[in-house]
Amino acid sequence: MDTDGTQDARDARATPVPRPAGPPPPMPSSAPFEAPAASVPAPGPPPAPEHAPSTGPTLREWLHVPRIADAPGTWAYGHRPRPPEEPERTPTRQLITGALISFLAGLLLWSLLWNGYLGSFWVWPLIVLTPDSWPGTETGVMADHVYSALVIGIMAVVFGRLGRWPELAGRVVGRGPGSLPKETLPPPPEPEDDPAEWPELRAAGQGDVAARLASEVRDGRMNDVDYARIRRAWHSVRADPSRLTAFAEAVRGNGAAACVHPSNKRDLPVRAARHDLFVRQVRLGTVHDGERTPYARRGTGLALDPVLLGTSLLAVGPPGAGKTRALVRPVVESLSLQALAGQAAVIAVCASGTQLGPDDAYDVVVGIGHPESVYDLDLYGGTNDPDEAAAVLAEGLVGDLTDTDSRRATTALAQLLGPFRAAHGRLPAIPELRELLDGEPTALAALREALDTDGHHSMRRELDARERQSGAAGDPGRALADRVALLDRPAFTGFFDTSGRTRPFSLRSLEHPLRVRIDLPERGHAEASRLLARLVLAQFTANAAVRADRSLFACLVLDDATRTLTEETLRGVQRLRSVNAGAVLTLRTLDDVPEALHTALLGAVGCRMAFSGITTWDGKRFAEAWGTEWVETRDVTQRTVFADQPLTRAIHAFRKLVTGKAVTTDAVTVRKVERERWSASELAHSVPAGHAVLSLRTVDGEHAPPLLVDLRN
Template identity: 35%
Template sequence: MEQPWDYLRHNDPAAAGILDALANDRTLEDIDRARILTAVDHAAHDLEIRQRLTAELTTLGSAAALHPSGLRTLPGTRFATHNMLAGQVRLGRVVPTANSALMRAGDFGIDHDVLRTSLMVIGPPGSGKTRSLAIPIVEHLALASLAGKASLVVIDPKGTDFAYDDWFDITIDPLNPTHGFSLFGGATNADTAADRLTAALLPPNVSDDKAYFKDASYNALYDCLAPYHAAYGAWPTVKELLALLRASQSVHDQVKAALKGTPGAKEWKEHLDNRVRQSQGSHDPAASLVERLARLDRPALRKIFDHQHRFEMRDINRPVRVRVAIPEADYPEASRVLARLVVSQFVQTASAPDTNRRIFKGLVIDEAGRYVDDYVARGVQKVRSNNAGIVLLTQTLADFPPDVRPTIFGSTGCKAVFGGVDPETADHFSRWFGDEWITQNTVSRGQTSSITYDDRTIFTRRSGHSEGHTQSVSSRRVERARWTPSDIITAVPPGHALMALATSDGNRVGPMLVNLRN
């Protein structure tokens, strides 16, 4: 039987033999099998990785190629059933209904290829969208990270929904700052750093007459970041950046002094002088940027952004598990800026040409309507081709800004909606699920006539008078909604969701009713 590690038999028969033995070891955990097979696949394309894997197989056996955390699985009982070799998680069971007559009962799950198209989940409070969908998906991606197949970033607005021990390598929490977060997402040049920070801090949409101020804010940020990075080879802290933007004479002088002897020092100094002239005008176009950045200049938040051990978004190109707790009750506006930074940096990193396409990169956003703008909505389509996807959970479509709704709804390939949603959301999903052709039968028997749709009696009528016992049947094809807004609001039972899926190559299935408690 052909094996994925057959390429080792010629150059390293000992390693191939170890892998043969592991393949026949029935006591081996599913995570171990998935992790080792992933390492074997990566080693096929990289001599250095292959040599390291061979050495570890020889000395460690089934413990080879461990995740940096040292974990071989997650502690405790699993919330869902996972197929780690196929990258699948079981979420529930399909329930056949008259609205989806072609759907058969059976297990329902999703895999990484489906998640690449991104998933929108909408349900009212208490519907179970976090417990039934988000937690199993997060658990699966955390396991996949241990297997070397995925990286994961979770935005947790409540701070408790995803707070599971050992599920994450890094927890970013302003109220408990054990790890920090990079304002600039690991950018290596001032142009990228200015773009990432401006996109997160400034309003996503401005009128044409105000677009100048947004562009000028970006230029002002670049005028400060580029000289500082050229002088020190690092990015400024929040306080230093605010001082640079406010054109503090002492800070500008310090940077200029550090630039002496640096290639291009004259040009960098001109950028600083340009920022001074801009700030002294009657209307400083960077004023809004300064005010928003000042919201991050709080003691607890400075500990996050100036932390010695900061998470940089470019780290999602390796198997890493990150949870970002958002303390909205303590810092509502600043927390929103932090979440927007995380989301925009993820999209920018995952859509970059140099991103690691070998692993799946997942972002799960609870209360997504607060943090998604048009830039992120359009980015959902870009990350798909780089083996990344986003799961967005919210209570209603109205949580998204009006100008963002069409883009974000159209960009997400997979949809899930729970019963009890508002009429506008239900109507939107009903139209998206589409119509179907059904048979309408009209049967007349003596004094009564009835209309049935696909053997379901819908209406019975009694005529004024009739003679005899004649019967006539007429049929015609009519078009009706697969799921009407009323069906979505009232006919989806608790613990169930209507789900439609898509794959990265454009195949689609659904909508189907799924029992998520099964």
């Protein structure tokens, strides 16, 4: 039995050495996401783990931390919601003054009482409650001291409340009203509710399986990836009870290594971000604690998960703003961990040399233009249908050209791919396709002869139609040939092969929990890199929509989406949220996309991110997308006070002589006005370095307003 068919990916990795799985790293991150059914692998010999010492909480402690997500993007691990309304915060100086005045007033009252200036009424309870023989004795003196201490205590309570001493003390030590409580580990739950004891398995009558997994947790042999992976496998068993026997045997035989990923890996070589696989979240930073931020979100952690990435995310920021470091790598890392847990498939596309983790953190690394690359890229997306291949290839080749009709380009390619497929049983490689598009007589004659020999007369008519249309007005053949020529270079010799000599990676593999990185030859072949990125995006949107099994969350991460977005690909991105898939796109500026697509692009994605340093022109587009809100403003008007009485005029004159200012009175006007959530000028000039403004939307339609996020924390 295999896992989601992922046994096909067992060889899809550059280094097959399994990495030891240890206890969970410090403060792991995740977000709950009920995945559909997945198959359970047959039991086999587990990789021999070497457990490194844990520097953070144990897996049991990690499981016991409460997770509360009261708004989209809230880091749920240990989150404690703030009060619904912001408490009135008295200035510290005012608290100190009030406390000092109340202390002096209490001291004065005690002095008056002690010295008898207010009479002796306050001692009558002592006189009534003590015998007449006590005065003058040791017992009487002790009773006087106890009574005086009691009176002082009562006065301290009364004047302390008047002077707000507890609030001042809390403010001094940082635990006063309005301050966030420190994160502490809660007491362990009851056994029947303890996730470390696997109550779901016990409730289903699998007590021995649950006991084996619980012992793995207690003994430190299970990490957070193991827990998420086995939990996912159990959900697949609930969906298909026929898998129960294989699941139980795998757990009894392998323990924490049961249902392991086809790569036999149970963790990544290194983690650069904080993850919580229990709820599939990755933490990006901390929401800024400022007036522009809603009170409930101030100082809270901000995280992403598949529920948000399912609406796709667009990030815009200049070079050096931190898009790769603060966004792309954490997201790719999180999805890679979820892939190891059988929950996701991730395709990361970046320029060669981009720091997205080591090669052994991926199952497939396609280094286009690198002779030592183990894998090739399937130019046709894994399909053998000439029409389907022509549609995707035409979008990748000429989809960005405004003077070329993509539909006519699709027809032109189909008129060549169909006959070639019929004659040779495969689709053409790059040199062969270029010859056909250029109208090379020898290549066309050979193809025509092969069709006649095999009796493919209908395909012969397709080829003849292509020859007649070639060179006509509006024919896309020349543009297609020019773009294919970008890939027919010596640096790409041996790549994009269709004869079976290479190991091509196909985006048809999105039904498997794969971790894939495609390195583009940006240096020296920038135009070809843009073409390939556009082709991968077109293939991803096409294949994600036709997956038979959509239980895995599929995500494409484009580290640089410059000149990759077209009208058709944007429509494909919009459809991703309905097929449990999403895309993360980064741009240096919106000008890297045709101006006609700016509005469609910002409307196609649910999450929008503006990094520090964007231009006012880009800021204007974001401001329009985020819209306006009603806010309460206070206008203060100062008016000079003119006195009628001579004494009052003299006092005002003396005050002006001392302060240098005339006596005024303030008139406060409170009103509600509509203003932009973030203006173009604020986005361009008020976002500090290392920060970004991020708005979020879930696949269910819940949304969060634009939030200023500190990506360094």
